[in-house]
Amino acid sequence: MGGVGQPIQWPAEAIWEAVAPLLPGFTVEVLPEIDSTNTELMRRARAGQLEPILLVAERQTAGRGRLGRTWSGATEGDNPSLTFSLGLPLAPPDWSGLSLAVGLAVVSSLHPDLRLKWPNDIWLQDRKMGGILIETVSVSEVRYAVIGVGINIGMPAKTDLRTAPAALRELLPDAQAPDVLGRLVLPLVRQVQLFASEGFAPLRPAYHARDLLYGREVVCSDGMTGTARGVDASGALLVHTAQGLKKISSAEVSVRPQADPRASSL
Ligand code: BTN
Numbered sequence: 001m002g003g004v005g006q007p008i009q010w011p012a013e014a015i016w017e018a019v020a021p022l023l024p025g026f027t028v029e030v031l032p033e034i035d036s037t038n039t040e041l042m043r044r045a046r047a048g049q050l051e052p053i054l055l056v057a058e059r060q061t062a063g064r065g066r067l068g069r070t071w072s073g074a075t076e077g078d079n080p081s082l083t084f085s086l087g088l089p090l091a092p093p094d095w096s097g098l099s100l101a102v103g104l105a106v107v108s109s110l111h112p113d114l115r116l117k118w119p120n121d122i123w124l125q126d127r128k129m130g131g132i133l134i135e136t137v138s139v140s141e142v143r144y145a146v147i148g149v150g151i152n153i154g155m156p157a158k159t160d161l162r163t164a165p166a167a168l169r170e171l172l173p174d175a176q177a178p179d180v181l182g183r184l185v186l187p188l189v190r191q192v193q194l195f196a197s198e199g200f201a202p203l204r205p206a207y208h209a210r211d212l213l214y215g216r217e218v219v220c221s222d223g224m225t226g227t228a229r230g231v232d233a234s235g236a237l238l239v240h241t242a243q244g245l246k247k248i249s250s251a252e253v254s255v256r257p258q259a260d261p262r263a264s265s266l
Contacts, residue, residue, distance in 0.1 A: 056084040
């Protein structure tokens with residue numbers, strides 16, 4: 001990280017050198033401030049800019065999360081975060097499971113203790129540490145995907161989340177946003193390309209090993225409750241309910257773990 005008044009040193013060139021052979025036309029861009037890296041890449045795609053790009057923002061003024069939620073954060077300051085979006089043309093035979101594949105690439109390249117909470121959250125123990133927002137747009141027969149990732153590097157001071165947040169520095173005390181980005185991007189691009197050619201099914205065992213919800217009682221936003229039983233080959237969440245095994249694949253359904261009855265509050 002840069003000192004006071006120093007620009008932050010991003011490993012843009014190293015990332016470009018590693019990724020450009022996999023993604024012809026790939027560029028890396030770091031902006032000091034933007035409303036949202038996802039919004040910006042969606043705007044550019046609609047304007048016909050369909051080349052693969054990594055867009056990093058040191059500060060988002062209108063960061064967005066899933067289901068219309070907000071996502072705030074800046075690279076510098078007391079509560080640093082990493083916010084970026086990867087934009088690229090993508091044509092998987094089936095899009096289901098992409099956010100799980102992305103989450104898996106993120107946690108696998110950062111720390112063995114990180115878990116995934118279906119469908120798009122990165123959790124540490126029982127708290128949210130990061131999130132993924134995937135959007136797509138079709139322009140001139142090309143489907144362009146914008147894969148946004150936000151990670152708390154330090155602990156956010158205030159949040160509108162229902163659960164307390166977590167930060168990567170709890171696991172990696174020296175973590176800095178530029179180094180974290182440098183670790184993440186190549187595995188992420190490889191994972192997205194694997195997903196585009198083979199879908200989610202080959203990633204299912206690896207997802208299982210990181211599944212925060214497996215075996216836990218969950219409550220869906222439509223009121224359904226049951227026990228999470230992992231995901232199927234398409235990435236749909238399996239929930240064992242009183243009415244039998246249900247598959248949840250709707251992007252409109254969110255799931256939260258019920259409070260652990262074994263946990264004691266002091
Ligand atoms: C969620 O938890 O609901 C998803 C959060 C995704 C946040 C990232 S930060 C980079 C990119 N730009 C955005 O506006 N959102 C994503």
